[in-house]
Amino acid sequence: ARALKAKPALLTAIIGDEDTITGLLLGGAGNVDGKHSNFLLVRNETPVPEIRERFEEFTSKRTDIGILVINQHIANMIRGDLDDYNKMIPTILEIPSKDHPYNPAKDFIMNKVAKITGQSFD
Template identity: 50%
Template sequence: MASAAKGKILAVIGDEDTVVGFLLGGVGELNKARKPNYLIVDKGTGVQEIEEAFKGFCSRDDIAIILINQHIAEMIRYAVGFTS
């Protein structure tokens, strides 16, 4: 039975294998501005891009949980620690 109320979604910041796994599990979404709820991090992804994605996910009303790979979270620990 489907609910008429719009729920909250997950966001994922991770390596390609992690993000693709969650996308195959059905968590991929685009908001009204056509922004995805995931970021694939590879060796060409800068720390600033990761931090901007994290802050963007934190500011979105439709995202309730942000999943981040441990080694990527270490790269932006200062930003993760100060976000409430």
């Protein structure tokens, strides 16, 4: 009989504000090892190039990420990178934050679905 080799579980990466990071880490989504973590805490002083660099790391360089959760107001800072992203894994999930409401017209996935179905948000 052949032994089945289990694939390692994929992690959820997070790029978010303090409340989002805290909530998801308390929910068990955090992972820190000797090399890296699976989250980026974005504050007002966090430079956009750092956000862009971590987005690139989570979506292109690491193979252990299955989902990237990002606050929509932070995603707006790197919207061009999201618009250019075309892979299925990791899947990108834009979520609202306590201080910034969700806008489906700016959501990366909603725009792709609208384009495919010929819908618009007007």
